[in-house]
Amino acid sequence: MNRMLPQPTGDLARFRRSPDQVMTLARMGAAHPTRLSFLRQLLRRMESEGWRFDRPLWDINAKGVGRAVYRAIGPVRTYSLVAFAHDLPDEMRSDRVIATAWDATFALFDGNPTPEDIARLEANVPLQEAGRITPHELSLSRANRSVRLFAHVVDRLAQGEQPDPAEVAAVGYLMRTTAVYGAGKFGAADRSIIADRPEMAAPFQAEMLSVWLTRQFTTDLVEHLAASRGGERAARLDPATRRSLGVGNSTGLGMAPFLVRHPVLMNNWMRAREEALARVRALPTADADSLQSLNAALAEARRNAGLWQSEHPIQVAKLKDLDADLDLIANKLTNWPRTSPYPWDDLWHWGEVTLTLEGQEALLSLMLEPHGKLIDDLGPTMSADEAIAARIDGAMTVETLRRLIREHFRWALDIDFRDSANDARFWYVSEEKLEPRLGERHSEDGAELEQPLCIARLVQELHIALQGEDGDTTVAAFLMRDPGQRYAARRVQIAEGHPFAEVRDNLIGKDMLPIDLMRCKLAFFGASRFDPRSDKWVRISMFQDMPYPDEMAGRNR
Amino acid sequence: MSLTEAHDPTASATTFSEHPVPLTRLSRNEVETLCLKAARGAGMPWGLAEEAGFAAGWLAARGIDGPAALLAHLAARPAGGGALTISGRIWAAQDGRALCPITAGASLDDHAGLPEGVSAAPVMVGALRHPVLAVPHLARIAKAINAAIEIGWNGEKAYISADGEVDPAQLTALSKLQEAQIVLVTCRAEHKIAPPAPDMCPLSAETLAGLNALSMRTTVPASETSRRGAGAMVSDND
Numbered sequence: 001m002n003r004m005l006p007q008p009t010g011d012l013a014r015f016r017r018s019p020d021q022v023m024t025l026a027r028m029g030a031a032h033p034t035r036l037s038f039l040r041q042l043l044r045r046m047e048s049e050g051w052r053f054d055r056p057l058w059d060i061n062a063k064g065v066g067r068a069v070y071r072a073i074g075p076v077r078t079y080s081l082v083a084f085a086h087d088l089p090d091e092m093r094s095d096r097v098i099a100t101a102w103d104a105t106f107a108l109f110d111g112n113p114t115p116e117d118i119a120r121l122e123a124n125v126p127l128q129e130a131g132r133i134t135p136h137e138l139s140l141s142r143a144n145r146s147v148r149l150f151a152h153v154v155d156r157l158a159q160g161e162q163p164d165p166a167e168v169a170a171v172g173y174l175m176r177t178t179a180v181y182g183a184g185k186f187g188a189a190d191r192s193i194i195a196d197r198p199e200m201a202a203p204f205q206a207e208m209l210s211v212w213l214t215r216q217f218t219t220d221l222v223e224h225l226a227a228s229r230g231g232e233r234a235a236r237l238d239p240a241t242r243r244s245l246g247v248g249n250s251t252g253l254g255m256a257p258f259l260v261r262h263p264v265l266m267n268n269w270m271r272a273r274e275e276a277l278a279r280v281r282a283l284p285t286a287d288a289d290s291l292q293s294l295n296a297a298l299a300e301a302r303r304n305a306g307l308w309q310s311e312h313p314i315q316v317a318k319l320k321d322l323d324a325d326l327d328l329i330a331n332k333l334t335n336w337p338r339t340s341p342y343p344w345d346d347l348w349h350w351g352e353v354t355l356t357l358e359g360q361e362a363l364l365s366l367m368l369e370p371h372g373k374l375i376d377d378l379g380p381t382m383s384a385d386e387a388i389a390a391r392i393d394g395a396m397t398v399e400t401l402r403r404l405i406r407e408h409f410r411w412a413l414d415i416d417f418r419d420s421a422n423d424a425r426f427w428y429v430s431e432e433k434l435e436p437r438l439g440e441r442h443s444e445d446g447a448e449l450e451q452p453l454c455i456a457r458l459v460q461e462l463h464i465a466l467q468g469e470d471g472d473t474t475v476a477a478f479l480m481r482d483p484g485q486r487y488a489a490r491r492v493q494i495a496e497g498h499p500f501a502e503v504r505d506n507l508i509g510k511d512m513l514p515i516d517l518m519r520c521k522l523a524f525f526g527a528s529r530f531d532p533r534s535d536k537w538v539r540i541s542m543f544q545d546m547p548y549p550d551e552m553a554g555r556n557r
Numbered sequence: 558m559s560l561t562e563a564h565d566p567t568a569s570a571t572t573f574s575e576h577p578v579p580l581t582r583l584s585r586n587e588v589e590t591l592c593l594k595a596a597r598g599a600g601m602p603w604g605l606a607e608e609a610g611f612a613a614g615w616l617a618a619r620g621i622d623g624p625a626a627l628l629a630h631l632a633a634r635p636a637g638g639g640a641l642t643i644s645g646r647i648w649a650a651q652d653g654r655a656l657c658p659i660t661a662g663a664s665l666d667d668h669a670g671l672p673e674g675v676s677a678a679p680v681m682v683g684a685l686r687h688p689v690l691a692v693p694h695l696a697r698i699a700k701a702i703n704a705a706i707e708i709g710w711n712g713e714k715a716y717i718s719a720d721g722e723v724d725p726a727q728l729t730a731l732s733k734l735q736e737a738q739i740v741l742v743t744c745r746a747e748h749k750i751a752p753p754a755p756d757m758c759p760l761s762a763e764t765l766a767g768l769n770a771l772s773m774r775t776t777v778p779a780s781e782t783s784r785r786g787a788g789a790m791v792s793d794n795d
Contacts, residue, residue, distance in 0.1 A: 132581070135755070148795055184586025191586070193755055388589045388614065389607035391697060394667030431776035439777070446777035452603045476667035476674075479604075480641050483660065486604025 008282030008374075015281040015345060017274055020411060023504040029516025030318070030357040032365040035372060036273055037526030039542060041379045042208045045199055046552060049075050053213075053549035055220070057118075060085055062228035064221060067122065069113065070213040072549070074199055079138070079206070080109040081213035082121050085221060093144050095178040095250035097435050102128070102142035103175065104217070108210040110136050110189065128179070128186075135189040138206035139182045143175040143214060146248065150174050150222065153237070157226030160233045168241055169307055172529060172541045174218040176248025182207045192385075201380045203265070204525060215247045215543050216550075243551075246544030249527065253536045254436050256514040257427065259521055260453045263494050263501035265384040269524050270500035272382045273364075276375035280367050281345040283374075286337040293370035295333060301362060302326050304528060304545075312532040314513070318358050325359020329366070382524075392486070393493055394476030398469045401478075401492060405463050408495035411504040412456035413463060423457065424510035426450040438514065438536070452487055454508040462488035580759035588757065589614035592627055594772030599631035601659070608663040608694070615693035617758045620725065621732050623690065625764045630658065630687045631771060643673050648682045655684040655736050662694030665741075669698040675741045676702045683738025689731040695741065696721035705747065709740040722750035 008015075021027070033040070045051075052073040060066035070081040084105045092101045105126045109117060117136065124131030128142055149171040153163045182204065183191040194200040219242055226234040237245075259266045286294075305322050332350060337343030344367060351363040368375060405413070417423045426439045426447045441447045452458060462485050469478060475493075479486050494501050506512060515532045522530065527540035583591070593610030597603060609627055616623025639657035641664055642649060648665070650656045661682055668674035675698055685691060688710065699706045700721035708715045708731070715727035723731075 134582075135584070146795070184584030187582060187584055187587070190584045190755075387611065388593065389604075389611040389663075391701065392663075392667050395670045428777040429775060430779055431773060432779040434776065437777075444780055446780075449775060449777050451775075474668075474671060476664065476671055479667060480643075480664050483605050483639075484602040486602060486663075487607070488604075490604060490607075 008279045008284075010282055012275075012278045012282055015278040015342075017277070019270075019408075019499045019502075020504060022270060022274060023500060023502065025503065025505040025512065025516040027357050027361065028503065028520035029513060030361040031520045031523035032362050033523050033526045033528060034273060034276070034365045034368045036276060036368065036375065036379055036382070037524055038202060038204045038382075039208045039212070039526035039546075041202045042205050042212065043546060043552075044376070046072070046074070049199075051075075051552065053216075053552065055216075058220070058224075060221065060224055062225075063087055064225050067118065068217060068220070069118070070216060070549070071112070072209060072213065077110075077197065077199070078112055079209055080111065080113050081210055081217070082107050082109050082113055082118060082125065083214070083217050084122060084126050086126065088144075090147065093147070095144060095176070097129075097179055097252065097254055097433070099178065100128075100130070102126075102178070103145045104214075104221075105142045106140070106210060106214055106217075107133055107137045108139040108206055108213075110138050110194075132187045134187055135193060137188045138194065139180060139210045140186055140188060141177050141180040141207075141210055141214070143177045143218070143247070144250075145175050146171045146173060153222045154225045154229070157222060157235050157237065158230030158233070160230060160235045162235065162238055162241060165241070168244060170309065171248075172244070172307075172544055173215075173246045173248035174222055175214070176250045176539065177211060177214065178250050180207045180211060180249075195383070195385070198380075201383060203269070203383050208525070211247050211249075211542055213549070215245070216548055218247065219245065219548070242548070243545055246528075246541040246546075248539055248541055249522075250539050251518065251522075251537070252435070253438065253514055255521060256517040256536075257436050257451070257453050259517055260455065260503060260507065262384070262386060263491065264386045264390075264498055266503075267498035267501040268382050268384045271498075272378040273368075273524075274500070276368050276371075276378055277348075277364055279374055280371050281342065281348050283344050283371075284341060286343040290370035291337075294366060297366045297369035298326065298330060298333065301366060302330070308529050308531075310531040312534070314515075314535070315530065315532050321356040321358040322362060325355045325362060328354060328359065329363060390490060390494060392475065392479065392490055394474060394479070396475045396493070397471060398466055398473045398475065398478055399471035401475055401489065402463070402466055402471075404492050404496050405459060405466075408499070408502070409456070409459045409463075409492065412459045412502075415456050415460070415506050417457050417460065421510040422506055423454075423508055425508045425512065427453040427508070441508070454506070455488075455491055455502055456506055457508065458488040459492060461485075462492065579762060581762070581765055582757055582759045583617070585614045585618050585757060588617045588624055588760075591768050591772060592624055594775050595631060595768040596627065596659070596771075598771035598774030599634060605659055605663060609659045609690075612659060612662060612690050612693040615696070616689065616728075616732075617760075618755070619723070619728060619753045620756065620758050621689065621728055622758050622760070622764070623693075624758075624760055624768060626687045626690050626732065627659075628764055628767045628771075630690060632767065633686075646678060646680055648680060655686045656682065658685055658687050658690035661685055662691035665691070666694040666698050666701075669701055674698075675706060676704065676743060679740060679742045681738065681740050684736050685739055686736050688734050688737050688739055689728070691739075692717070692723060692728065692731060696723065702743070703746075704743045705745065707742045707744045709742070710734065710737040716744075716747075716750075718748065718750045719746040720749065720752075722752055724750055725753075 054071050057069035064085050065087050066085055068083045072079045088103045107121050107125045133140055152167050156163045223236050340346050351360050426441045428446050428449055430437050439446055465485050514536050515538055518538055519530050522540050527542050529541040531539045589610040592613035593606050596606035596609035613623040613627045639660040640651040642651045696717050699717045703719050705719045706717040717723050
């Protein structure tokens, strides 16, 4: 195929969204996965590089207790998921990070594990946070069964029947992970050890690989248990049902601060996505291929929306918006594109004035879908080499620092923190469970131990502290006198050159919803079926409707 | 510069106290995070506590027990102390006591390209507590100004290459100092020093317990309200 790829024309700047528009909690809380999401990047690479997969160890008894190893064999390196299956009494099953036992536990091993490696992991991985792993491991995780669906599927398969499609659709997964720890956690390899590998260059690739292989494990386990119970009579999952099963994930408030703690990383995620949108909007044509691909993506989005269930009032309202918006988009596409210098930009502008935030962000995802050749190169740019304490530019003058605050933190200066609704909460770490929590500042103790997550207020305080300073004073001299402002000064300096580094909203306001932060992060992972269980707790699904390892063979383009 | 892209989907903390073993090997990410929290727990402002995490992680990655040095420093760090004053080429504490090596290291780094800084002329710093804890920032300066730096104390010397590495034997010698006045001089980049192999200095049970105890001071005791709000509010057995 020698057809020229249409290229964006003109200056991309006019097609870019501003950080003020992109970085609000409400819009972040409407984020949808895109083809740049991390699990999509993983699958694309493994497919194009022709990775092979096998299961060199399956030592699981009829009760579902034992161990298994899954290997992903790439052109240069091999990664192995080492899985331990347990017999967990119902009363011990908890998705909270404070749980001490799980239905299954996992580590992603860097290479081919020896029997000694597996024995070492067996002594530690089932303990999760209370165990230790080593730089040979890239992730540590665990999963709990969806009790109802897991039992139903095993029962049906054991009787030689397929599970009830309604039951499968209502849950969507056999197990849900309740934590997937990577990069240096509990002794695992630091990010720097794997960052130079092309297959690990994009964010969270080890974690995504671990979860994807876990999905295979969950379907193998139900088929194994059904065969143990039903013998000859037992059926295997039919491919379509199996395809519709993902891996669930259950996560709480602990995930919410991540994006605030990693400003450069968040900037790079957002910047890549926004750059992709700008490139598409700047295209001069919408050809038949891309139109067909767009319509296919819309059909898939409508099918997914139809299966997406939640009982949480906030999400119920959003799903209603989404359904209506997808209908509007479908209707719009019946007379699009019209003759225009920038048909995709026209579609985008139509969406901005017509759709809710939910629909706008869904449209973004749809518009990126046909344009892999144009935007997929942005995937590896989404990582960041973040130092724990980025170097301060001490030679910068106070006047310049003030200017940066005015340019990048106007939204922060505009919040009135004297209003008790605007400083109603505080983020802290609980002594009891060492997990991040949100307190009520005006009725609970502990605000003096607040975590530095409300960047808006910290930058306001810096701005005030700078007021009496001479403009020519250096930041070095200012911070020597006032070291308490070092944290905020660093954030301000990071903002220059990283326009998407900050959530441009009040993170301690009375009505702030932590799930908005979580949805944004999970959408970048590639998670679907976002289902809040409270304003601080969500379930999602990963890899639903995507291929399994054994379905990847022959898909090499 | 250290790389810590902490891929922690839940960001809940490691509990080290459950490992009563003589030595524990932490990842650099864990060392940095634990030391950041400990420094904050000991009363450092957040921005300096981050520098403390950086310093301890940099040293541990070079086989030096920076976390133990940091713990020793934090345990005896005078409250409210550490304010710096510069007069001519001499950096010292305002109250005349020995300087906090984190405050001094970070401030030297901030001033690297300024007239008061190391690149302009030799600097005398003193006295400095646990001088090895200032070395990571000095190494960062050497890289930033692309010049080698010589650290002198009590007639001895250590050499930081222009790419920010220190001879291991000299770094070990520095780590033995409880307190010293040091002189910093930029010098011609004579030789390169290989970056360390990726291996972390293991921590003793005492160091872990001590840092953990300090880091716990950043946490808030549970209340009924906070316990109620943390979970899913519904059963996970569905």
